[in-house]
Amino acid sequence: MTLGLRADGVSHRYGAVTALEGVSLDIPAGETTVIVGPSGCGKSTLLGILGGLLRPSAGEVTVEGSAPEACLNRLTYVFQDFALLPWRTVAGNVALVLEPHGLSRAAREARIAEVLAMTGLSEFADAWPRQLSGGMRQRVGIARALAVRPAVLLMDEPLSALDAQTRELLLDEVWATVVWVTHNLAEAVRLGERIVVMSRRPGRIRAVLRRGEAAASEAGLWAMIRDEAADAARELAHG
Amino acid sequence: MRRGNWRMAEPVPFRARGFVARERGWAAAVTLLAVLAVWQIGAELRWFSVAFLSTPAAIARALWHLVISGELGRDLGASLGRLLGGWLGGTLAGLVAGLAIGLFSTLRNPGMAVVSALFPIPKIALVPLFIIWFGIGEGSKLVTVGFGVFFPMAISTIAAVDAVPRNLIRMGQSFGLSQAAVVWRIVLPGALPALLSAMRITAATAIILLVAAEMIGAENGIGAFVLRAGNLYDIDALMAGIAVLSLIGLAAARLIGLAERALLKWR
Numbered sequence: 155m156t157l158g159l160r161a162d163g164v165s166h167r168y169g170a171v172t173a174l175e176g177v178s179l180d181i182p183a184g185e186t187t188v189i190v191g192p193s194g195c196g197k198s199t200l201l202g203i204l205g206g207l208l209r210p211s212a213g214e215v216t217v218e219g220s221a222p223e224a225c226l227n228r229l230t231y232v233f234q235d236f237a238l239l240p241w242r243t244v245a246g247n248v249a250l251v252l253e254p255h256g257l258s259r260a261a262r263e264a265r266i267a268e269v270l271a272m273t274g275l276s277e278f279a280d281a282w283p284r285q286l287s288g289g290m291r292q293r294v295g296i297a298r299a300l301a302v303r304p305a306v307l308l309m310d311e312p313l314s315a316l317d318a319q320t321r322e323l324l325l326d327e328v329w330a331t332v333v334w335v336t337h338n339l340a341e342a343v344r345l346g347e348r349i350v351v352m353s354r355r356p357g358r359i360r361a362v363l364r365r366g367e368a369a370a371s372e373a374g375l376w377a378m379i380r381d382e383a384a385d386a387a388r389e390l391a392h393g
Numbered sequence: 394m395r396r397g398n399w400r401m402a403e404p405v406p407f408r409a410r411g412f413v414a415r416e417r418g419w420a421a422a423v424t425l426l427a428v429l430a431v432w433q434i435g436a437e438l439r440w441f442s443v444a445f446l447s448t449p450a451a452i453a454r455a456l457w458h459l460v461i462s463g464e465l466g467r468d469l470g471a472s473l474g475r476l477l478g479g480w481l482g483g484t485l486a487g488l489v490a491g492l493a494i495g496l497f498s499t500l501r502n503p504g505m506a507v508v509s510a511l512f513p514i515p516k517i518a519l520v521p522l523f524i525i526w527f528g529i530g531e532g533s534k535l536v537t538v539g540f541g542v543f544f545p546m547a548i549s550t551i552a553a554v555d556a557v558p559r560n561l562i563r564m565g566q567s568f569g570l571s572q573a574a575v576v577w578r579i580v581l582p583g584a585l586p587a588l589l590s591a592m593r594i595t596a597a598t599a600i601i602l603l604v605a606a607e608m609i610g611a612e613n614g615i616g617a618f619v620l621r622a623g624n625l626y627d628i629d630a631l632m633a634g635i636a637v638l639s640l641i642g643l644a645a646a647r648l649i650g651l652a653e654r655a656l657l658k659w660r
Contacts, residue, residue, distance in 0.1 A: 226569075230568070231564075233560060233563075237563070240660075250568070254568075254569060284659070
């Protein structure tokens with residue numbers, strides 16, 4: 155029992171620049187969907203729209219299904235730049251997202267301890283963000299997202315600083331619908347059940363591949379992205 | 394890799410020197426003491442006339458007489474009351490107005506128009522007007538200080554709210570924090586360093602305006618005392634009054650420094 159998302163004809167413009175155009179996409183409940191594509195193709199914009207943090211210029215996003223009872227925040231976003239509060243400790247940053255939910259102090263502390271253990275940060279509960287490395291800050295961002303038991307986890311390049319083992323351990327623990335944006339094609343092939351390949355700007359869906367399909371390989375994805383880059387270069391050369 | 398001639402090797406020089414703020418409290422004390430010593434020695438050697446510039450020792454003696462006669466207590470008490478009342482009132486009002494203008498877009502343009510139009514007016518020029526409006530008593534002094542402090546505090550608060558990274562606010566919203574929780578847990582703590590810096594500036598502004606107000610229309614207070622001493626050509630007492638003002642400024646800066654140390658441990 156969890157949530158799925160549906161984007162229907164979603165477009166987004168930043169002033170004169172069209173970042174996304176007519177994107178329609180189903181994110182099935184309980185699956186891990188990875189979004190890949192050339193730089194600047196609108197992957198993060200699409201993720202922001204799916205998470206309700208950006209208002210699309212056209213189209214709409216709907217959410218289907220029901221969230222599990224333990225879920226405190228249905229659509230939970232893991233920010234690319236971590237978005238940690240520098241004036242709160244590691245535990246304080248995780249506590250922030252539990253504070254509005256009326257959990258008892260003991261329940262809150264237990265949940266903080268649980269997610270810090272999952273992300274290997276137990277020893278750093280009292281550290282300030284400035285005392286952590288980039289990878290550790292990223293893990294705090296992930297711990298904070300896991301603390302609210304999300305129904306849908308939207309992650310913008312969240313795992314780049316984690317080692318491969320921690321990454322897979324973490325994904326084993328997450329039972330939510332996961333959507334994540336990455337540049338890492340090997341990671342996309344290994345961990346994504348569905349891989350969404352986007353075209354260059356304005357971003358459109360070029361292909362949606364299922365794990366095991368012939369094109370859903372690192373070489374296949376690379377070929378598609380390379381074709382997009384070549385098309386862009388050709389368009390540029392011919393005005 | 395080609396094997397090099399290690400006898401020709403030289404150490405990599407360390408280049409990341411400086412640009413690190415380090416606290417050296419003793420250096421501040423030594424500097425002040427050195428300035429006082431040079432001043433005193435200059436007077437002893439007759440580099441300048443003590444008829445126009447008292448020596449630190451003479452100022453200290455005058456200060457001591459003012460303390461034991463109770464005159465300093467009366468004037469200092471009156472000044473501190475006005476300073477605290479005016480500064481607290483103006484700072485709080487500026488903080489509330491700045492937050493409202495910074496947080497609510499409907500208030501931003503009207504609020505900024507009013508603040509920008511009134512901020513450049515020299516507040517000392519308004520003292521006679523405040524005396525007419527609020528009388529020669531405490532009211533006009535409190536309003537002068539409060540009004541003068543209000544504008545820099547409001548402008549600094551607006552800037553501090555604007556400077557809170559928007560991604561932190563979006564993060565709070567994405568986790569379902571209410572508007573009030575976003576303000577209380579993200580905007581205010583994020584703005585706090587800039588607000589404390591603004592308080593340092595408004596404390597100094599408050600002292601300037603207090604002295605001006607007391608010189609124009611007061612019978613007591615350090616400003617009135619300094620003016621009286623000047624009229625009597627009592628340079629020692631006059632400079633003792635100025636020294637007291639300097640000490641008030643130092644104490645205010647120290648208190649705000651302690652608040653910064655306690656509240657901004659995370660920096």
